Amino acid sequence: MALVTHQVQGSYASPRPLSLKKGIESKNFLAAFPIVKRTDIILLKHRSCLWFYAINNDLTSACNLFDETPNRTVYLWNSIIRAYAQTHSFLDAFSLFKQMLASETKPDNFTFACILRACSEKLDLEALKLVHGQVIVSDLGSDSITASALVSAYSKLGLVDDARMVFDGLNRHDLVLHNTMITGYGSCGYWEKALNLFIIMRRIGYQPDGYTVVGLLSGLTCSSLLEIGQGIHGYCLRSGFDSNTHISSVLVSMYTRCGCMNSAYKVFSGLSHPDLVTWSALISGFSQSGEYHNALIYFRKLNSCGKKPDSVLISILLAVTSQLVTLAPGVELHGYAIRHNLHSEVMVSSALIDMYSKCGFLDLALKVFDEMPKRNIVSYNSVIASFGLYGLASEAFEVFHEVLERGLKPDESTFTALLSACSHGGLLKEGRDVFRRMRDDFSIEANTEHYVHFVKLVGMAGELDEAYEVVNSLGEHVDSGIWGALLSCCDAHNDLKMAEIVSQRLLECKQERISYKVMVSNMLAGNGRWDDVKKLRDELDGVGNRKVCGVSWIEV
């Protein structure tokens, strides 16, 4: 009772009992008990019962027992805080932590580890900084358990430099700290830094374990890093890690990202008992490499093994069905999600919005969006993209304003969706404004997709010189897709002169593509420049691409 009457301070509410996600069956209770040999039976009884209640979805009893315990040890505080944190009742966990700070019992390194994890899971940087301050006040800044929790928390919030500062502030680094820092680098995309730290770790004499290889593998995201991934895979085989499903899933995922589906499949088929995550990694791999039918085939195989999809796999499959523009399986998945109470999960709903809008049912997509109990930036992005897809740019902007009103932070995809909407809707002024605000107000640097949409927007509006200047300002290493966008604008406006300039630039950048040549060839033909068409035809002949030479080829 007393626990519920604790003061509400700041935004932290009083703890309330909630069900635990992963309860342990009662029958395992006795087997899991430690052997009792010593004195403080009452305390031990409280401690054990509290633990028993906590793991059996009975936080009310756990709370009551906690309140009744006269001398609350650190262990007891940690147990109850952990119980709330594990059910994602973060406000309750924080509230208890504050009460603990005010009590006679001071938090130890395990309390901080638990509360720091809660900060990162809640993506609460403000709380993380406050707790970090408390760590220093408590003189636990050099403790390896607290430090690894800090490194992990900062990394999960994308603040890998802050994580490194914590790491560097320690005199001695154990294996877990190295692993945590390597994982931080890997998950933030700094594969080189991860490898450098790995090399240092090896020099010190640490033997890499499963956590180390997972951390390293997670940083390998493109085909140029395939060789490094293969090297790490070799190490896994030599170390006998290949039967570990965690590591296998990461290997499948790494090979997929590196564009090597054959190797991904080999890793998967080498497992005698792949679990749901490994199956999902494979199916996602097929989806990402455009093998949508294989994705569905392996989903059926998974079903025949008696395994049932969870919300992640449903989201993957919905993305597959939206790519295939096949409504029926998408609706079936929606039904399955409803029956298993997964339809309200943000990830599933966002994938449903995308699926319905791509299959031509914007109204159903909006219905899913309206009924979502919780939304995040991805769900907003999905609905902005949906409006854009249907040419409803002003509606897309309305949703964008709602994002800002709700205090959500727009990301790269938000601006891709908005610029795409402007491009489809021909909103030149608004598009220019968004492109500027993205950098000035939201500190997001334009990526290839942003430029493709922006160049198309400006170019299609007839401002070809401006569009050219935008692409030209990007220098030599500009993605050919951006030049391609400009070329299609030249085609739309039949500006052959500009198209030839663009072709020349593509040639200089060694980024010529057959499709671009075909486009220029068609434009030349349209303008009666048959000699130039023939020249292009000969070039294409030379590389065996005569068949792709489009309309102009037939007319020649």
Added chain:
DNA sequence: GTAGGGTTAG
């Protein structure tokens, strides 16, 4: 105290 699959971006 550290690890797996992830929905949006034509």
